[in-house]
Amino acid sequence: MFRENNDHLQGSLFESTNWMNSGIKAKLNKSWAPIFYEYVFCNIDETPFSVLYSDIGRPNFPVNILLSLEFIKHMKNYAVGIRVLGELNLAEKTLYDFRTRIYQYLIQYPEQEDLIFNQFLNLTLVFIEKANISTDIQCMDSTMFMSNIKKAGRIALAFDVLYMTVKTIPEEKLTEELKEVLKPEMLLTLCLRAKDIIENISCIKNQDTLRILTRFIKEQAVIDEETKSLKAKDNKDIPSDSLQSAYDEDATYRIKGGKGQSGYVLNIAETCSEDNPFQVITDYQVDQNIKSDVEDLYLDGGYYSDKVAELEKENGVELHFTNLSGRNPSKKQSVTDYQIDETPT
Template sequence: MFRENKSHLQTELFNTTTLMHPRTMAQLKKSWVPIYYEHVFCRIDEKKFAPLYCRDNGSPNKPVNILLSLEFIKHLYDYTDEQLLEQYYFNYQIAYALGQRNLGELYICERTLYDFRRRLYEYTIQHPEEEDLICQQFQGLLDHFIAITKIKTNEQRMDSTAIMPNIKRAGRLALAFDVLKQGVAACPQELLPETLKKVLEPAFKTEVLYRSRSQEAGARLEKLLELQEQLVAWTATLPELASKPELKLVQRFIAEQTTYDPEQKRRVVKENKDIGPDSLQSASDPDATFRKKGHKEQVGYTCNLTETCSEENDVQFLTDYALEKNNKADVEMAAERLPEIKERTGVTDLYTDGGFFGEDTHRKAEELGVKMHYTNLTGRQPAADKIPLTDFNVENHKKVLACPQGQTPTHTFYDEPKGKITAWFDPKTCRECPRREQCPVKIQKKKALLQFNQSALLAAETRKELASGECRRQNTSKRAAIEGTVSAIKRGRGATKLAVRGQVKSALVMGLKCIAHNFQQLKSWFQIKAKEVKEISVKTKMPLQGVSIPI
């Protein structure tokens, strides 16, 4: 049964704090603890977590603000669960931050933490249309932090980074075995055919994976797939088994890794190049996908981060995060997140790298009144000896008004579904043009045709803008620091490889890490302000007017 925790608002008359030496108490007040208690612990809205518990039955829940704070502190210092609870039991700073003025006031065991996480996960799965509760806390705390620090949010920067869940990279053979073993283990052992029972024996794994030569890998894979097909066929007559997630995974693996050959009248193994990036990568995490970015191969997810970047701010806060399968392009995530970022923070300028450039992103940004700034552009560079599209007079990115030499087209139109701009010029005039060899207009018998996509024009305009060294320098300078933010979250908060699996769990954990990062920034802001106050007090002290003489 849900109950709010308000006990911290009324402390005991005599407690550890009141018995402290004044100098010790002064040191405690200068630490991060009072900042956390006032600006995080007391700002947690416990009522939002009421749906996780029964309304009118059962014993009262452990305080949500304490459980949630333990999760924040875990990711703030990258603790394990054992280290976290040890700090909670014996570190008075942790107890004070969580509203307790004596050590040992409330006992919390590992099972309590696990149960709280399970409730969060199940609620998120059951309400996919809602923002998860951790994201709601992130936004609530962010609004409070911005109100305290009064930082500007009109300028922001965005970047994405690969996130790997708690899985191992597995080749096709190892993955086929894992899927098969998991499916067989989910079935009643006494009902299994003898050929499938052997899959669970240690000797079978040794023979299939460790004693096979590289040239035998294909044959071993076919053998495992045959056993998988046998398992699917056997469970087809048992609906209660066929509907299990482990058996669904076997069916998915067969569909993704094989194709039906009508000549041989059986399924054959696909070539590596024919397997899609969204295919199964781990038997433990069905959501993880494959992506090759540059020369690096990545398995798992991608996290898109946005933070403030105004030079007038003393510190910068993360304003948005989103975790998606890593086969989702940066431009898609930017186009999806922009409306919400604009609504919550009022961003007017967004700095990104070339991977976020795209027609959809540009259109969405224009609609929202957001100016996109890029450090570079991906893709092939246009030929230096050709006239760029920006030299043509194009109205509203839709209608060609004139060529660089001033010739007006005889006809022009814009194909909106395809995003294609077309213009026809007088071929006689084009043939006599001194810049004919460099012009992208194609001279035909009865007309001279200019045709290009709207995205190509947008790219040409961006390249022209980046041609200015000052513009590129400013864009790079504004965006560069987000690389440090990504590094701080991945290395300092343990996001390089998460301790969980699955997209929902990974998204919840990344939300906790982003909250921890923002609190770290809030701590830095208070330290900056304390230093400024100290410097002012030193400067305003009156100088000594002489040496006093004792009477």
């Protein structure tokens, strides 16, 4: 059952800070914790997360504490409104369950707004207003990051070692059984046989497995019309958005700067006015790393200048100026300045 956490707004006689040494309490009040509490914790809107919980049962663990812990990634009690030491206990599983609830909700309702992203925007506006940050001038950049793909298990490791070993043996020394190891068709055929079996087994887990298996076969093989068996595609024929891991379906492959990477690309927008006391990230977007780094921005014609055009090239941004700036010509032209081309067309 969902319940907002407003208990921290009400003071208590039993607050641990009331019994602290005055010097320690003064240090605590000068630390980052009260700032985080006032400008982050107190500005978290818990209500959008009510969709993650049912209308019955025990009240949920405070969402504003869970989100705050995700932000700072380690336990800092005072910053999340806990002023009585030991008042609230948190198991690691509670954090994992909260992440799972958010993930499953986003997967089930992709058309709904991103719960975490909305909190980022709300808190960013608070910081911008408090610090008087100008957002008139902003810059954009992108970076790629690796997918947290699950490491190979014993079976996958055994196959890699076997494959490496077999490749070092001269072909005339290989047995017929070992020759099969070097044929990708052998594994693809086994995948196809497993697919035929699993299609007749009704299970939610099997449905996910079947979807991944079907995608893998389609991306990696074609049907040989003569033998009616699977034939492995050439590497150049495998799409860049092909499956990179059975544990991360969205990760894609891209070569950038001569290096291959399986993962994603992160685009970030940031304020960059020289008058700002510090700069703030105002927007971000995570996408498949096969998407181009070039960003399309549409601007009024009045923004055009040689300097803007130079920055456009330097930062891989494609600018589209949507209309004229309305500026009057610096020099008027007479009708006699024009030449008429009388050549028939």
